Amino acid sequence: MDYLTFLLAILHVYKALCEEMFWDTTVKLAKNMTLECVYPSADTLTQMEWFKINATEKESIVIFNPYYGVMIRKPYVDRVYFFNSTMTPNDMTLSFHNASEADVGFYSCFLHTFPHGPWEKVIRVVPSDSFETAVPSNSRIVSEPGKNITLTCQLQMKWPLQQVMWEKIQPHQIDLLTSCNLSQGRSYTSKYRRRILSNCSQGMRRASIVMPYVTASDSGLYRCRFKASTGENETFVMRLTITDGETDNRYILFVAGGTVLLLLFVILITTVIVILHKRGKRRQQSVLVKESWDTQNKAANNYRSPMFTNQPPDDAREDIYVNYPTFSRRPKIRV
Incomplete structure (x- = not known):
């Protein structure tokens, strides 16, 4: 079998595997992504292991034992870590650093529990544009x-x-x-x-x-x-x-406080408008009164009598009176 035929056979097997595989969660590929795996029962966890499911085999990523701790396989050292296993014993969520297109595929979270035995969750990671x-x-x-x-x-x-x-x-x-x-x-x-x-x-x-x-x-x-x-x-x-x-x-409380503030704002705006309106009205009345007063004064000046305007000053009249010629009375002649 040549290389091309072998590659086509691998692709065919992988396609058939993907079509027949049943997964529980679909995750969008991200540089820092998390594969969630939480055992819902209260059983005792004896051991667990994460796998990447390839076309022909399962590739071990990390294994965890409550007594012996964690062992990360070489290709994944400094790339994966458990998210919350120290705080919640049944939480085996796995986090990735600097994930790439090579991390697209199927993953298995496989747990051994007591007394119910094995439990497995399958997760599918897809490219971001396919999510x-x-x-x-x-x-x-x-x-x-x-x-x-x-x-x-x-x-x-x-x-x-x-x-x-x-x-x-x-x-x-x-x-x-x-x-x-x-x-x-x-x-x-x-x-x-x-x-x-x-x-x-x-x-x-x-x-x-x-x-x-x-x-x-x-x-x-x-x-x-x-x-x-x-x-x-x-x-x-x-x-x-x-x-x-x-x-x-x-x-x-937020809605009530907002309503009160809105009501106070409306009252303030209404008060300002009323005050400005009253001031404008008073200013308008003042202008009208002034214009009416000026009109009356002008009318009074236009209709004043002219006889006083052509008379000479009082001192001039006095001079005329003083300089007016006097006539002595003619004495009577007796015969």
Whole structure:
């Protein structure tokens, strides 16, 4: 077998493996990425190991034992570390430094537990441009912490239903919560970090999941996907918001304080407008009174009598009187 034939055979095997492999989480490739693996049960962890699943074999990345510690394989030294294993024994989340296109592929988080035995979660890492973007939500559900929440979606299409899947969508990853194969009547519960209850029965037209005792970490987008035997698909997206009592109180105080400030601002603006309006009105009245007074004065000056204007001054009249010639009385002559 020549090199080209061997390469084609490897690619064919890898493609078939990818098509048949069932993964629990899809993660978007990033320079610093995290592969989440949290064992949801309270069993005792005896040992765990991370693998990268290649076309023909599993490549060991790191192995952890509660008594002997951590051993990282050579190709991954200084590139990976456990995110939270020292604080939470069942949290085997693996973080990558300086990840590249070579890190795209499938990964396995394999745990040995007591008393339930082996447990495995499969994660698929895809290039950032291949990571699907969530569509806007069709509905919204708001609840308080500690409640049991039921998410339900109703099938609209009339074709025979083959599969129903529930997923939680985040900006960097998509987690499979549950998958129901109606043609076989089997339900698969994913290796999600919290308990999920679901219904799965042949002929059903409505799908639902139940999350007991929700917390703030359960908030987010949830997607229900129907797949018909004819290949048709139908999708519903809903947003779940878990509120916090303290947050609600702060929000109420914030809204109330904003309302009071807005009311005070409106009162202040109204007062300023009224004061300016009154001042303008007074100024206008003052101008009108002044103009009326000036008009009356001008009219009085125009209609004053002219006889006083042509008379000489008082001192001139006095001179005329003084210089006026006097005549002596003629004496009588007696005969």
